[in-house]
Amino acid sequence: MGAMLEIKNIETYYDLIYAIRGVSLTVAEGNITAILGNNGAGKTTILRTVMGLIEDQPDKGTIGFMGRRIDGLDTEKIVRLGISLVPEGREVFEELSVRENLMMGAYTRRDKNGVIRDLERVFAYFPILADRVGQWAGTLSGGEQQMLAIGRALMSRPKLLFLDEPSLGLSPILVKEIFEIIKKINQEGVTILLVEQNAKKALEVSDDALILENGRFVMKGKSRDLIEDENVKEFYMGVRSRESAKGYQRWKRKKVWR
Amino acid sequence: MIDFLQMIISGIAVGSSYALMALGMVLIYKASEVPNFVQGEMALLPVFIAYMIIHSYGQSVFAAFFGALAFAMLLGCLLEFIVVRRAKNPNILGLIIITIGLEMVLLGFVSWKFGADQRVMPFPISSYSSVMFGGVYISILDLLTLVAALVIMTGLFFFFRFSKLGVAMKATQQNETAARLMGIRTNRVKMITWGISATVGTVAGLLLAPVFMEPYMMWDPMLKGFAAAVIGGMTSLPGAVFGAYIVGIVEHLFGGYVSMEYKAVVAFAVIVLVLCVKPSGLFARHYVKKV
Amino acid sequence: MTFFAVRHLTMAFGGLKAADAVSFEITKGEIYAIIGPNGAGKTTVFNCINGIYPPTEGSIIFKDRNIRGLSPDRVAKAGIARTFQNIELFSNMNTMENIMLGRHLFMKTGLFRGGLMWGKKSFAGKEEIENRRRVEEIIDLLELQTYRNKFVGALPYGIQKKIELGRALAAEPELLLLDEPCAGMNAEEKQDVVFWIKDIQDMLGITILLIEHDMHMVMDISDRILALNFGRPIAEGSPAEVSAHPEVLAAYLGTEEAGDAPASAGAGRRPA
């Protein structure tokens, strides 16, 4: 399988803040690739850069999608090429109904029947949305909004789907389900780039994984390898937490990666 | 009784031109959340262009009006394209100032080009003839304005309710980033909205001009239109028209029965009262942010 | 004395009862958690306690006093502070000022004494400095030093959550409501939060009411748990009891079997 998305050495600035410091990444077609990293590592920024949401960025480097350069294109164009992003913080259209939100997801599509089928599919994934179909999205609970955001992205039938912390604020059962759904979507032929804090789940579901810190990748590899890595275990999967929470074990180890 | 009816009818007549301005305002507010202070001048320039087409190029009135509407469409699009779009991370106040700046530029331009002289626009039907319904007069021009307002409102209403582009406009207003992520060409959507809005405003301008034309002719209708749009709920098209009729009728009844002197400001008192009861106007759902 | 109790709290939005006869009681000093599926009405309960929503029915007792119907600032004055699920920081202030706002209730400087702050000996100057000291303590506690003078709007999500916590602490509440304090954090950061919550409970003696989806954390630190579903309480008790409760398992935690069939009961439809 070839590389669907190919990022080469991009650098991104927010005004004077140097957020992404030379990052390269390939997402192979048909795979799920996960990016892990601390708060503020720059995960969201990478996704936003690829989507062309940050004006005049990336500052350096190139982004290729299915053999075509997409850096510098308008977000709208990129979306029309087949990339879809479920943004961090949901970003639903607060004063549109749930149905209208979903229909907006299918804005670029012309096949009416396909859209209706996909709508049914989304409702099958997230039955609660079917209940709330006429409610303004702004009044949904946090988790409901998250489901809506994912559903909306699916409505555009993307080739490549970016998910920015999809499990944020979801109940355990839904987290489980979301990852099942991710897997399922992937099996239906959608390539996925996943940004997650829930390292364990993310590594379980993905094929490849990268770890980002301070705007640089510090680790790359197959997910099943990373899952065994001691450092990853300790800092991202919180293995230690099981024993220690009530025991006041407040010592901290400095992370040493290289 | 006849007087009362006459006041109501006259109120509706003047309300119709407010309604057209209000519709234009609502359109732009829906797309970019700007209280658009250049609404009046977006109509003013095309009206003067129509005048110029008639007087300097000797074209027929119909050709001139058509030309003005086309020009308005272009003007609206251009304003969005050249100016409004360039605003970096615009906030509401910044956008208000930009529209005020545009207002000054366009008004200055019209006054510079055409001078302050007062004039009137030729019109195919006499602007002073009227028809009578059971003792109540209504001028044909007013009737025309009324029809125009209702037709345009209905058209726009269905457009927003049922067309994908209509919903896309709403989406663009609420969350532009997300709208772009849906593949909506938000810039184009906004540009078209500005164009349509300018055109709707120009219809109002063209219907006012046969009675009187001068560079400041659109300021008062614009303010009243703004007021009407606010009463109606700022995002609701029927609300805008309804609000405009309320403003028109209240002004007339107040002027007729209470006081002529405060007629000019009574509309604002009504607004404050309405807003005290319904803070988001009559026709808009009041959205309270959920935390 | 009742420290804090919610009795028959009902909140209806049109036909939808987001909270339906919710009752529970908290004793001073404990950590009490509310769990439940998305849309179960947890945040709604918080909003009712805070006075952001006017409850349709029921009462909210805080220190033997019914605080239902009080405006949010009065509730704050009574000694309840909170954090928000979707971060409600003052994005154009820096971290320190955000936390300083938490001291609002403790400062007596009004318009005049504020406007006439000529020098550090003036009333307002002294008060600022004094409260600043408290704020610095909180900044130290939460390890926010590097962010002290940064505008919070552009800070990472996790840091913003911490600042919110700091702001709530600055109000020196007796009861602290935390709405998903760990959302969006990685394991290490979550652990820090857990420690802080314990510290807050132990060192500052603050009672904590907590909403959280991370079951490890909830099990770890909470003394008692209430589980909601469709606005109704379905189980209450110790972590062990609640996590074993069949309804909770079905609706919230998901049993292993449920996990295999994704589009099933989990986000379940409202029973008819």
Next chain:
Amino acid sequence: MDMKRSYYEDIRLFPSCVTVFWAVVLLAFLLAYPFLFKNYYVYMANYIAINIIVVVGLNLLVGYTGQISLGHAGFYAIGAYATITLMSLAGFPFLAALICAGLIAAAFGFLLGLPALRLEGPYLAIATLGFGVTITTIIGRIEMLGGRQGLHAPDLVIMGYPLDTDRQFYYLVMIITVLLVLFARNVTKTKVGRAFIAIRDAHIAAETMGVNLVLYKTMAFALSAFYAGVAGGLYAFVLRFIEPGLFSLFLSVFFLTMAVAGGLGSVMGPIAGAIVLSFLDLQLRNILSIPYVGDWLRHLSASYFSLTGVSNIQFIVFGAILIAIMLFEPLGLYGLWIRTKKYWKTWPF
């Protein structure tokens, strides 16, 4: 890392010796100003200083509390009329009348603040706009206030000293302006100012932290109206003649423009905005007497436009400047200043 050497450092007036130096220079300049410039420029300084007062006050409302107002000309009018009426009818001395006028304006501000509690955005804009035009209409109808013909200001005497020239009045205006600006600056640095910002950024969160929304929103309105009222009272004595037409909607819009173009949410921004835009407003009407440019404009008008309307070029220029400021520097002139400072800090790299 900037460590807390002292808690006071963040809030004190002069963060460093350099600022003390510049403040002293500024003060000396202000003192010497009337001796350095012709009377007309002294008049202009008075006019600008008064605009500074209004705009600093307006900024407390718009920039800090996030409430839009298109009705400040109304408060301004109330201040102007109240000052003159209190002096000529009730025999108040000037300063007392000025303060009372400010308080009367503040009372109106409080009243306007009440319906404003639930309003935002365009709804608030139109409500305040309505207030502004209604006030002037009402004043224009009250014969006691001179109606449409306007009022002349009585003679100004402070503690036995008559102040009837622009130069004498200058010092009074400057003292009041500096005091009010410092007051505003201090307010923004302390509890009340923080509460204002909190309301602007996240009012629900502010409320749950104990900020009384009703109190602080109406306080912002009242405070801002007080500033406008005091400024209005001074304005009456700068012009020495007032009439309702002066306090038009355009004036309200102009105030707002000065505040926004200067840069909201700072104290220096509005000052810059008031200075630059007032100056432009007064000077642009002379645009045709600028050498070369004026001739060229006339020539252009004769061939493509109209000579009778040539003065309208000032609007075009003014509007274009506004647009340019907002497009290139959304934070206004203050943002420009910050950027320049940043740039020079790293100079020469």
Next chain:
Amino acid sequence: NAEVGVTDTEIHIGQWSPQTGPAAPWGAVARGTDAYFKWINANGGIHGRKLIHHYFDDAYNPAKTIAGVKQLQEQTGMFAWASGVGTACGLAVKDYLMENRIPWVGPSSGSRHWVDPPQKYLFNVYPLYLGDAQLLTEYAITEMGKKKIAVVYQEDDYGKQGLEGARYMLKKHDMELAEAVPVAITDTDMRPHAMRLRQAEADTVLLFVTPGHVARVLGTAKAMKYEPQWMSTTTCGDFPLMIAITKGLYEGVITASFGMMDPTGNVGEVENINNPKHELMAKYKKEVFEQFAAEDERWGYTFTAGIGFVEPLVEAIRRAGRDLTREKVVAELEKMENFQGIMGRINYGPFDPQDPHCRIGQQEIFLQQCTADGASKILTEWETTKFIPKSE
């Protein structure tokens, strides 16, 4: 030469006017003055000095008037001020000019404020609105036999003094005003006003409003099939303009006139502003307007009034001789008796703080009626009106 604003070769004269804003149509006054001064200069100036005319745009805003007057006075130095549009604008600078003893001649509005109380250095030219109203009312009652007279008035000096003049004359005839309808300057919708008039069944309506409002009132009333005898003031006496902006409705309207055409001996005849019989007007049209006005300038009342208002000042400067001082000019003005340019006869007297007549200037006007093609049918001779002092 010691006097401010006078050099060996120049005399500086200032003027303000709205060149922009809603009142911009009145800006033509200053441009008329400007062309007139240029014409004088082209013909050798006055005693070897050229008149340097400084006019600035104040947009009808008193604050800007003050600023501009101070700027010109203190930086360039004006010898005198001519005309100046707007009652409020004039009031705003009146004290300043008077305190500094600077002559100001011919404010271009007919407000009583200029002469009541009289000021030593302020010379009025424009016949007061009070007079317009008197003559129109008198004519309607006695010559036309009208019974119900209504007034539409703008809510400022112009309108209010018109209303006062009408009331004064009605009282003399023991009549009541049928209706008084106020108009706010910002009003654009005249339907309620027309309704009021129709309800009152007024047979004559005096309009003390701007030309734009006149056009709207006439049109609206016509659409309501309400057509009384309309009357208006000197302000709306520019018939070609009014015929154009009312699309012909102005035919038959009677207005007052302060000059520009000569009623003496011509009563009943038709005069045309474009081909005036008035000799001086014809000359001005040919020499001042056609040579010195901008190409897009309109030869109308406003423009010519700009000449008429300053004729007395120019005359006084001429009479004062080469050794020019302000006091001399004032003295010459005070001596002026029956001076006539293109307006009515102008008389001033020695300064008497009790007597407005010493500064009132022109007190006579006549009535004209608009014909279908915008010419003036002259109805009366020059009639002298009465000054009504402030009532308090």
